[in-house]
Amino acid sequence: MLNVLNLLFPLPLKCGFCDRREYKNGMCKQCMKEIEEIKGNICERCGRPLETMSICVDCHRRKDTYFVCNRSAVRYNEKMKSMISLYKYRGQEKLVLSFARLLEQAYRKYYNHISFDCLTYVPIHEQRLKERGFNQAQQMAFYLSLRIKIPVKRLLIRTRYADKQSKKQRQDRINALTNSFELHPYQAPLKRVLLIDDIYTTGSTVNECAKILVNEGIQVYSLTVGR
Amino acid sequence: MLPTGRVLLEEELERIAPEAWREEMKKLSSRGKVKTQPGVDLTRRTCNRCGGMDLHFVDCGSCRKECAYCTSCLQMGRSKTCTPLYYIEDEEEERTSLTHSLLAWKGNLTPSQLEASDTASDLVRKTNQKCLIWAVCGAGKTEVTFKPIDQALQLGQKVLIATPRKDVVLELFPRIQQAFPTVRVIALHGKSAQKWEEAQITISTTHQVLRFYQKFDLVVIDEVDAYPYHNNPMLYFAVERARKPSGNLLYLSATPPDYLRKLPQVRIPARYHRKPLAVPQIVLERNLAKRLKKITHLDVIHQIINYIFENQRQGFFFVPYIGLVEELVNQLNHYDEIEGTHSRDPAREEKVRRFREGEIRILVTTTILERGVTVPKTDVIVIQADSSIFDEASLVQMSGRAGRSLLDPVGTVVFIAEEKTREMKKAIKHIKQMNKWAKKRGLLDC
Numbered sequence: 001m002l003n004v005l006n007l008l009f010p011l012p013l014k015c016g017f018c019d020r021r022e023y024k025n026g027m028c029k030q031c032m033k034e035i036e037e038i039k040g041n042i043c044e045r046c047g048r049p050l051e052t053m054s055i056c057v058d059c060h061r062r063k064d065t066y067f068v069c070n071r072s073a074v075r076y077n078e079k080m081k082s083m084i085s086l087y088k089y090r091g092q093e094k095l096v097l098s099f100a101r102l103l104e105q106a107y108r109k110y111y112n113h114i115s116f117d118c119l120t121y122v123p124i125h126e127q128r129l130k131e132r133g134f135n136q137a138q139q140m141a142f143y144l145s146l147r148i149k150i151p152v153k154r155l156l157i158r159t160r161y162a163d164k165q166s167k168k169q170r171q172d173r174i175n176a177l178t179n180s181f182e183l184h185p186y187q188a189p190l191k192r193v194l195l196i197d198d199i200y201t202t203g204s205t206v207n208e209c210a211k212i213l214v215n216e217g218i219q220v221y222s223l224t225v226g227r
Numbered sequence: 228m229l230p231t232g233r234v235l236l237e238e239e240l241e242r243i244a245p246e247a248w249r250e251e252m253k254k255l256s257s258r259g260k261v262k263t264q265p266g267v268d269l270t271r272r273t274c275n276r277c278g279g280m281d282l283h284f285v286d287c288g289s290c291r292k293e294c295a296y297c298t299s300c301l302q303m304g305r306s307k308t309c310t311p312l313y314y315i316e317d318e319e320e321e322r323t324s325l326t327h328s329l330l331a332w333k334g335n336l337t338p339s340q341l342e343a344s345d346t347a348s349d350l351v352r353k354t355n356q357k358c359l360i361w362a363v364c365g366a367g368k369t370e371v372t373f374k375p376i377d378q379a380l381q382l383g384q385k386v387l388i389a390t391p392r393k394d395v396v397l398e399l400f401p402r403i404q405q406a407f408p409t410v411r412v413i414a415l416h417g418k419s420a421q422k423w424e425e426a427q428i429t430i431s432t433t434h435q436v437l438r439f440y441q442k443f444d445l446v447v448i449d450e451v452d453a454y455p456y457h458n459n460p461m462l463y464f465a466v467e468r469a470r471k472p473s474g475n476l477l478y479l480s481a482t483p484p485d486y487l488r489k490l491p492q493v494r495i496p497a498r499y500h501r502k503p504l505a506v507p508q509i510v511l512e513r514n515l516a517k518r519l520k521k522i523t524h525l526d527v528i529h530q531i532i533n534y535i536f537e538n539q540r541q542g543f544f545f546v547p548y549i550g551l552v553e554e555l556v557n558q559l560n561h562y563d564e565i566e567g568t569h570s571r572d573p574a575r576e577e578k579v580r581r582f583r584e585g586e587i588r589i590l591v592t593t594t595i596l597e598r599g600v601t602v603p604k605t606d607v608i609v610i611q612a613d614s615s616i617f618d619e620a621s622l623v624q625m626s627g628r629a630g631r632s633l634l635d636p637v638g639t640v641v642f643i644a645e646e647k648t649r650e651m652k653k654a655i656k657h658i659k660q661m662n663k664w665a666k667k668r669g670l671l672d673c
Binding site for chain 2: 029030090091092093094129130131132133134135
């Protein structure tokens, strides 16, 4: 009986973050308010908000940049930090829908004119996948692909099981990643792919992944939720 | 040593005794003290840990099979189909009955409190009993539980005081510890460091109760229907599992839901100062939602504010949602002594403290403050009382904020609404009924 009533009068969807009524993107009004969308001038390379359109210090300092550019949907502020950790570490997987919506908005804003052969994602180690139960970047890429109708392909494998990136300092992060990715066999020549990840902090993860793919003659653009 | 009488997930065990727990668990299971179940039961579509049915089906990378996790109890660690849930039986200890009381509280109970207290104490000597103490807001419910708890402790029993809200746990802890100075009391909530300790009296939030398994002989449930949890079956599920099969249950509430009203009960329909409860007055305003956006068009609010300021009183303005708190405070910012607060306000505790000290005269708030905060000489104004989130229980609770002290025993309660809803009528009927019962039993002075 309950099921019939639910069909006739569906319960309002809930905000994945705080149980209030959903307003937009699987979030409630209050949570939406605390999210800062990235708008206006950004670093042409990494998508960081800047005063003027130019290249930021970090991108200048990086020796070899393999990816074409990165764009991010929202600022990685306190709210975003807690949302990502609720999703990744606590395992509130239904939040992925909200993140995919944010990615979609950013995709439409920055990448609408570029044609990608496929989407791909930053892989996690088999062992980590077993512990966590899911790969956040893969889930985001999957739900994004449903919205923008571009297939997802697995192009990379993570070969090194390292401590979590979020627990390290800048230089350690960059060092810890070298040689931790390998190419996964794929079909058909690919020209341009869009790499999906959850957060862009120093850009080292994206850069390492791009390095492998560039060797294969693939252009790599990246899209992340937080910056 | 693993804690006993618990229901725990692997990740919780890992936190208590990293790696070592597996050995301990083997020892316990060889003695038949442990049973396991999957965290989420897929055939019944229920979470075994919290009884919730709000599951999220996932493509699980750990078990690579059909899998789901429970979204209701996620904050306590993920309960999944592929993670086992361990039920560890309680160690039966030798029970030593005491002959002397452990209660150090020396206050006096009113005759109706005494009656409730005695009924509840009788309960403790029996097994598997349930009882409701239905007491109006401000009747002194906590004091009523002292004697039954004392009785239980004398029989060597373990006592659990469960309540949905952390604020209430923090407020109860010092009061209970003072009343029983020689007894070990612990307070459990999300950030508590005492989670795995043993005690004679455990004060806990709903979520922490989920971690107990047939451990307590007496369970006292305070404020069963407090805001985020009314109509939420989780507390009942948790409490049923946390008590021993022979354990007794004592519900305390000012606004018991219908299914509790069927239980054997004792009522305390009047406050200790022997004055009736303030009956809400309804003020109907046309186009209220629109006129609240431009409050200068709403005379009644200004009249009330003037009345409060002139008579040196304080006021609670309850509104149905957070956005309206900010809207109202912005429009009233020419008054320095009006502030607003809500669940998301980082300065909430500080504002409540300033309101208690009388620095803030009018506090605009959502249902978050419907219980607990007691300030002398207050009036209560519920704006948009016809909103669907205000039900009978919360309207009665909010009305109960008025007239709590001896100096100003009645107070004024006003519901401002566009129309009279059924819930508003029920709330007024409820308050009138309480006053009637009190009068009949001679508990009122007027």
